[in-house]
Amino acid sequence: MSNITTAPFTYESLSQLTMKEGVLELQVGPAHAGSGHMRILVWVEGDTVVKVDPDIGFVHRGVEKLSEDRLYVKAIPIVERPNLVDTVNANLGYIIALEKLLGLEAPPRAQYIRVITAEISRIISHLYGIAIYGIFMGSSTVFMWALADREPFIDIMEELTGARLTYSHIIPGGVRWDLPKDFGERLEVALKYLEGRVSDYEKIWMNNPVVRARAEGVGILSGAKATELGVVGPNLRASGVKCDVRKCAPYSVYSDFDFDVPTFKEGDSYARLLIRVEEIKQSISILRQALKNIPEGKIIYEDYYKRMTPLMKSIYDEKGRVKFTSLLTSLSPPKGQSFSRVEGGRGEIFFYLISDGTKNPYRFRVVTPSFRNLPYFTHVMPGHKLADVPVIYGSIDYFPPEADRR
Amino acid sequence: MSILYFIPAQWLPLIESGFYALIFPGFVTILLLAFFIIWFERKAAARVQMRYGPLWVSRKTGGLIQLLADMIRFSFQEFIVPEGVDFLPFIFLPGFLLAFAVLPTIFIPIGPDYARIFPSSYTLLLASAFTLVIPIYLIVVGWAADNKFSFIGALREGYLLISYEVPYLLVIASAFLLYRTLDLVKIVNIQAASVPGIILNPVAAIVYLLVVIRSTGRVPYDIVEADSELIFGPYTEYSSLMFGFVMGVPYIELYGYSLLFATLFLGGWIPLTGAGFVGGLIIPGIVTFVKAVLVMCLLVFLRAVYPRYKLDKAIKTGWTWVLYLAFVSLLISAFVSYLI
Numbered sequence: 001m002s003n004i005t006t007a008p009f010t011y012e013s014l015s016q017l018t019m020k021e022g023v024l025e026l027q028v029g030p031a032h033a034g035s036g037h038m039r040i041l042v043w044v045e046g047d048t049v050v051k052v053d054p055d056i057g058f059v060h061r062g063v064e065k066l067s068e069d070r071l072y073v074k075a076i077p078i079v080e081r082p083n084l085v086d087t088v089n090a091n092l093g094y095i096i097a098l099e100k101l102l103g104l105e106a107p108p109r110a111q112y113i114r115v116i117t118a119e120i121s122r123i124i125s126h127l128y129g130i131a132i133y134g135i136f137m138g139s140s141t142v143f144m145w146a147l148a149d150r151e152p153f154i155d156i157m158e159e160l161t162g163a164r165l166t167y168s169h170i171i172p173g174g175v176r177w178d179l180p181k182d183f184g185e186r187l188e189v190a191l192k193y194l195e196g197r198v199s200d201y202e203k204i205w206m207n208n209p210v211v212r213a214r215a216e217g218v219g220i221l222s223g224a225k226a227t228e229l230g231v232v233g234p235n236l237r238a239s240g241v242k243c244d245v246r247k248c249a250p251y252s253v254y255s256d257f258d259f260d261v262p263t264f265k266e267g268d269s270y271a272r273l274l275i276r277v278e279e280i281k282q283s284i285s286i287l288r289q290a291l292k293n294i295p296e297g298k299i300i301y302e303d304y305y306k307r308m309t310p311l312m313k314s315i316y317d318e319k320g321r322v323k324f325t326s327l328l329t330s331l332s333p334p335k336g337q338s339f340s341r342v343e344g345g346r347g348e349i350f351f352y353l354i355s356d357g358t359k360n361p362y363r364f365r366v367v368t369p370s371f372r373n374l375p376y377f378t379h380v381m382p383g384h385k386l387a388d389v390p391v392i393y394g395s396i397d398y399f400p401p402e403a404d405r406r
Numbered sequence: 407m408s409i410l411y412f413i414p415a416q417w418l419p420l421i422e423s424g425f426y427a428l429i430f431p432g433f434v435t436i437l438l439l440a441f442f443i444i445w446f447e448r449k450a451a452a453r454v455q456m457r458y459g460p461l462w463v464s465r466k467t468g469g470l471i472q473l474l475a476d477m478i479r480f481s482f483q484e485f486i487v488p489e490g491v492d493f494l495p496f497i498f499l500p501g502f503l504l505a506f507a508v509l510p511t512i513f514i515p516i517g518p519d520y521a522r523i524f525p526s527s528y529t530l531l532l533a534s535a536f537t538l539v540i541p542i543y544l545i546v547v548g549w550a551a552d553n554k555f556s557f558i559g560a561l562r563e564g565y566l567l568i569s570y571e572v573p574y575l576l577v578i579a580s581a582f583l584l585y586r587t588l589d590l591v592k593i594v595n596i597q598a599a600s601v602p603g604i605i606l607n608p609v610a611a612i613v614y615l616l617v618v619i620r621s622t623g624r625v626p627y628d629i630v631e632a633d634s635e636l637i638f639g640p641y642t643e644y645s646s647l648m649f650g651f652v653m654g655v656p657y658i659e660l661y662g663y664s665l666l667f668a669t670l671f672l673g674g675w676i677p678l679t680g681a682g683f684v685g686g687l688i689i690p691g692i693v694t695f696v697k698a699v700l701v702m703c704l705l706v707f708l709r710a711v712y713p714r715y716k717l718d719k720a721i722k723t724g725w726t727w728v729l730y731l732a733f734v735s736l737l738i739s740a741f742v743s744y745l746i
Binding site: 026034044140148204210386387 | 451456457554555558626634635637709710711712713714715717718
């Protein structure tokens with residue numbers, strides 16, 4: 001703890017640093033090709049970064065307070081919004097916390113469908129991360145490839161839910177739509193395609209000498225320090241800490257699946273790139289197991305099904321669609337509090353709900369993984385060259401709207 | 407012949423040199439080539455990246471005149487001169503950049519009859535000297551723009567310029583050592599008598615191409631303009647048509663370097679040869695031109711494969727491996743020159 005500078009940000013410390021001879025203050029962002037929706041204040045002495053201060057909050061919208069004004073079900077689309085490329089995991093985390101409050105559990109088929117969509121979402125999120133890493137390092141090819149390779153999965157999700165990014169598919173007590181008939185075959189085609197593409201990425205990106213020259217040994221964070229700073233997700237695992245909420249505190253039906261938690265001991269930018277590729281491979285394996293073992297049965301909590309009108313029931317039986325009963329739309333959980341932890345694409349998402357017995361949450365709290373990965377800016381970037389700033393930024397898969405809880 | 411009949415004989419050299427400088431391979435060709443090469447870069451990268459690239463401006467030609475549409479759009483944008491810039495350098499330096507990017511092409515012969523238009527036996531020296539003027543203006547632009555990112559871009563240009571200029575001059579020296587002349591026409595004639603220079607001294611050709619990628623800021627050496635770090639390097643403050651100019655300058659620079667490469671290492675107008683303005687300059691010139699364009703296409707295609715290299719590593723590479731290779735090319739030149 002002693003070797004970490006945790007001095008709070010003060011105006012005086014800034015001005016002293018700016019006054020120092022030979023130190024240049026750079027305002028990277030908010031309108032800069034390498035910043036995203038944020039401003040990074042970078043102080044450079046020569047070509048060496050001496051201090052970095054991420055100035056976040058540019059896209060803060062207040063998901064927590066917005067949700068507290070709404071019915072529990074109507075908060076689902078808002079909860080999804082902060083992280084547009086990994087919506088299912090945010091949705092799942094909120095619903096798990098809500099179901100704990102309500103004291104119910106979704107039927108197994110619904111749980112399997114949740115896992116399938118969550119893993120598809122994780123693949124989409126990791127591909128997006130690789131794409132952003134590519135464009136930050138100046139390779140438009142990897143940017144275009146990774147963004148385009150999300151497309152088969154987005155199409156599958158569109159067929160399932162009708163939306164491309166914000167699915168709102170998971171509801172208290174189950175999911176909204178059952179899997180279409182040819183879902184398994186279509187997903188298998190997409191998975192085969194992705195497996196082929198991963199080897200292409202290895203050729204042009206992971207084994208590219210320029211990539212290795214720029215990413216290897218850059219932005220090293222040791223496992224002990226990573227734990228101390230509280231970073232989460234693939235970045236933590238790239239530092240050699242085997243921590244995955246799916247394994248260490250299993251939720252939904254993840255305990256039924258056989259998968260590895262890949263770790264790398266290097267903890268540099270290159271390891272943070274490789275870990276995402278390895279996790280994509282694990283997600284492919286989980287998806288195959290889920291498709292093989294998915295049980296038959298209801299996709300909605302039994303009690304909610306019973307309260308449906310005959311017309312709703314006939315729609316459910318014919319099309320596998322859950323219509324919202326009045327009970328579902330106006331949930332009022334008993335007094336109490338609950339929390340949930342889920343492993344999102346960028347790391348652990350934490351949800352905390354307090355109910356006062358009314359139809360709106362009394363308090364809703366979400367801690368997003370990107371916010372917890374902020375120490376990479378303040379603690380890892382200083383000491384590197386200016387050209388390493390986008391490399392480290394890209395490697396941690398930081399998503400400003402998620403950190404700001406847009 | 408019938409048109410030339412009416413022109414006084416003493417005007418002919420003037421018209422010929424004017425044609426050389428303004429039409430082919432000079433100004434007009436360069437502008438048309440800039441259209442082609444930027445289109446090719448976008449289209450080739452798009453093919454690798456699973457997308458269409460320029461398409462909707464002139465659908466029949468596959469978006470070939472996209473750059474024209476871009477230029478029209480640029481010309482209707484406001485040209486912003488920020489407070490605090492050094493006004494005159496800021497306004498005029500893009501023009502100088504453009505001019506000095508075009509100038510080297512005048513000293514590079516594209517046909518055997520070139521000596522009649524520009525009698526000089528130091529064309530290699532002149533052409534390479536004029537290619538080296540541009541970075542100085544780039545550094546001045548970076549300082550004049552009064553922007554921190556421009557300033558850092560100019561500093562980067564300065565560092566890289568010094569680290570890659572030494573190998574460049576060594577390669578020029580090894581070419582001189584190899585052919586024992588500074589006259590590019592004679593250099594091509596020597597290659598016609600033996601084999602093209604790329605076989606005589608492949609190491610020199612490799613170092614030359616590396617230096618060209620560096621000087622013209624092609625990927626992976628787009629360190630000076632690195633967009634995720636420095637927005638647009640020294641040109642960050644330019645907007646509207648001025649932005650279009652400075653964006654085009656590297657491609658024109660690349661053309662000069664590629665012509666020189668075609669003459670030094672690819673045998674220029676071999677296998678064609680002839681005499682007179684048309685037979686000795688224009689028709690062999692097309693061969694040289696095509697060789698140069700192929701080199702350009704190769705270099706701009708690198709964008710689809712590599713990400714950006716890092717400044718300190720690029721400087722280190724320049725002072726170590728590229729420099730060593732340049733010395734090796736000197737030795738090879740001395741050896742081969744002894745043989746032929």
